[in-house]
Amino acid sequence: MSEIIINHARKEYHGNAVIPDLSVTIPDGTLFTLLGPSGCGKTTLLRMIAGFNSIEGGDFYFNENRINDKDPSKRNIGMVFQNYAIFPHLTVRDNVEFGLKQRKLSKEDVKKNADKYLKLMQIDEYQDRKPDQLSGGQQQRVALARALAINPDVLLMDEPLSNLDAKLRVDMRQAIREIQREVGITTVYVTHDQEEAMAISDKIAVMRDGIIQQIGQPKELYHRPSNEFVATFIGRTNILEGKLIHINGTAYLEFKSGYQLAFPSLNSEQEQNVRISIRPEEFIRVENDEDFTAEIQDSIYLGLNTEYFLKLESGNRVQISEESTFHENLNPGDHIKLKINTQKINVFTKDGARNLLGVSG
Numbered sequence: 001m002s003e004i005i006i007n008h009a010r011k012e013y014h015g016n017a018v019i020p021d022l023s024v025t026i027p028d029g030t031l032f033t034l035l036g037p038s039g040c041g042k043t044t045l046l047r048m049i050a051g052f053n054s055i056e057g058g059d060f061y062f063n064e065n066r067i068n069d070k071d072p073s074k075r076n077i078g079m080v081f082q083n084y085a086i087f088p089h090l091t092v093r094d095n096v097e098f099g100l101k102q103r104k105l106s107k108e109d110v111k112k113n114a115d116k117y118l119k120l121m122q123i124d125e126y127q128d129r130k131p132d133q134l135s136g137g138q139q140q141r142v143a144l145a146r147a148l149a150i151n152p153d154v155l156l157m158d159e160p161l162s163n164l165d166a167k168l169r170v171d172m173r174q175a176i177r178e179i180q181r182e183v184g185i186t187t188v189y190v191t192h193d194q195e196e197a198m199a200i201s202d203k204i205a206v207m208r209d210g211i212i213q214q215i216g217q218p219k220e221l222y223h224r225p226s227n228e229f230v231a232t233f234i235g236r237t238n239i240l241e242g243k244l245i246h247i248n249g250t251a252y253l254e255f256k257s258g259y260q261l262a263f264p265s266l267n268s269e270q271e272q273n274v275r276i277s278i279r280p281e282e283f284i285r286v287e288n289d290e291d292f293t294a295e296i297q298d299s300i301y302l303g304l305n306t307e308y309f310l311k312l313e314s315g316n317r318v319q320i321s322e323e324s325t326f327h328e329n330l331n332p333g334d335h336i337k338l339k340i341n342t343q344k345i346n347v348f349t350k351d352g353a354r355n356l357l358g359v360s361g
């Protein structure tokens with residue numbers, strides 16, 4: 001088992017830095033996800049850890065061992081990719097035993113290890129089949145069993161579920177989570193799917209343009225995103241422009257409508273233009289004492305929740321979400337009153353680069 005430490009990593013392609021200077025520590029035994037939009041450098045970083053990419057700067061360690069110059073085959077890594085990468089001409093068992101045989105283990109140990117992971121991944125009943133006789137989800141289980149059977153120090157997974165259909169993806173991410181916990185292996189998981197990242201990870205690093213924007217538990221990223229990019233990439237949010245002002249020593253958020261909301265947690269911040277992030281579920285419908293009035297423009301019934309598309313009196317459009325009730329009878333054109341949950345909103349500088357409330361985690 002290993003902690004992974006990356007100090008000042010730099011990656012260039014043809015003189016162009018796709019990862020300028022990245023540092024991160026991945027604690028032993030965690031499922032750590034690299035999350036970000038396409039092209040942000042997730043796969044590049046994963047391949048640097050694996051040893052498939054040159055490293056233009058910085059140091060990579062597994063525990064105290066610097067691995068920069070270590071051959072990929074000597075890093076003791078298990079890998080699972082999007083396209084399964086299992087051998088089509090070998091049976092399920094032979095696939096799982098492949099790495100074990102290469103390591104010249106005794107026959108008994110090969111069998112014992114393969115049995116363990118065939119069972120753990122619930123594919124023992126297919127052990128004599130060839131991959132083309134398996135579903136995508138089963139093939140991915142074989143890939144995972146094969147990766148884990150060699151007892152790697154680190155498991156690297158690059159979009160392992162993206163070839164699977166939606167329902168299976170949800171089942172498989174649960175399976176991966178359970179196996180990872182059971183085996184306790186340090187895992188680096190790459191995805192661009194924020195929901196998958198939230199569901200599976202102990203910790204997530206949100207990346208953009210080769211730079212880590214924030215590292216935290218899913219909950220921390222959702223509630224206290226470090227900047228507007230993270231706030232909009234993790235979950236959904238409404239961004240309203242406003243001003244931070246002081247009246248008699250107390251901070252207020254002034255919205256476009258002119259409404260002023262007392263916001264004492266920013267008492268020590270200077271007056272400035274801000275961008276206010278309010279998640280759809282943090283607008284609460286009230287009968288009086290409202291922060292906003294809004295006109296309903298449209299709604300979508302989603303079973304547990306109903307989403308409303310609203311126009312605020314300022315003209316701003318926002319989306320809110322609330323638990324559906326059977327007798328609900330709101331229609332386009334209706335006016336409603338809303339309060340916002342001030343504990344849960346976030347306030348960014350006018351360029352969206354910094355959360356004035358600070359960041360936990």
Ligand SMILES: Nc1ncnc2c1ncn2[C@@H]1O[C@H](COP(=O)(O)OP(=O)(O)OP(=O)(O)O)[C@@H](O)[C@H]1O
Nearest residue numbers: 013014018036037038039040041042043044045192
């Ligand atoms: N071999 C290469 N030569 C030149 N540029 C490359 C090479 N591989 C990747 N890049 C560039 O490096 C950047 C990061 O790519 P990378 O594949 O790491 O992104 P990613 O976040 O994994 O994206 P995706 O989710 O689409 O796989 C991109 O701009 C990409 O075009």
